[in-house]
Amino acid sequence: MVKKLLHPQEIQVWYIIPALRKELTLEMKKLGLDQKTIAKIIGVTEAAVSQYIKEKRANEVQFDEKTKEEIKKSAQLISQNGKLLFQEMQHLLGKALESKVICKFCLSRNDLPESCDICFKNEPKEDLSGQCSCNSDRHFCQKRDAAI
Template sequence: MKPPCEIVVWYVIPSIRSKLAKELLNLGMKQKDISVLLDITQPAVSQYISDKRGHELDFDPEVEDYIKNMAKDIMNGELQSIDLIPHFCHVCKTIKTQEVLCQLHKEKVNIPTTCSVCMESENDHCC
């Protein structure tokens, strides 16, 4: 049994990092600076940018825009590394309401299609 949070760790967070790293690179930030900001290695940033990691999930336009705005706020100095946590959680919560997390859980873990645990969760955590 794999809980939905494991799907977040394996697919959602890497996809957020990938999109954010690409946006920051496009805005002129160096890979080393992105790695410091995201608290990951520079080779991991390189893998995110080259789609060797974190490319499994496509976001809807609302989430894409949210991540682009995160990148702009970082570049403008309005958002620091510590401030990223609630923004990552916001993306996870948004994905949950769009049932993307449930779909990933069903595809990647082969759970019954009738499962609705993700949507019935009453807590306010990311997953």
């Protein structure tokens, strides 16, 4: 049987994003939000929220403690302002890449060398002024953490 090659972006879509939704759901539940509200905020069905809570969905990915802390902060921000969902998901996807959870998952599913660093070859680099060379007006740094 031939193993299907999964691109890192497919891993993000099929595994990482659902795992982040699950962790956000669990954190929002701890904050006292009900399932209907959580479903509306994160854009999934109430059934999906129920499955996240009952550990019946998105169990393949395990985040490290540092990423879990970021998820907790993001859940607080998103629960206060649902419009921050996409911004915080992008932040959390960056943290998942930074922590190499995507790499571990990718290496376990694909026939790649352990030294693979494909996802890090074209990262924007910061110059000495602290400005990122990608010229984005939104970065996840001290400003975000200060808002919490």
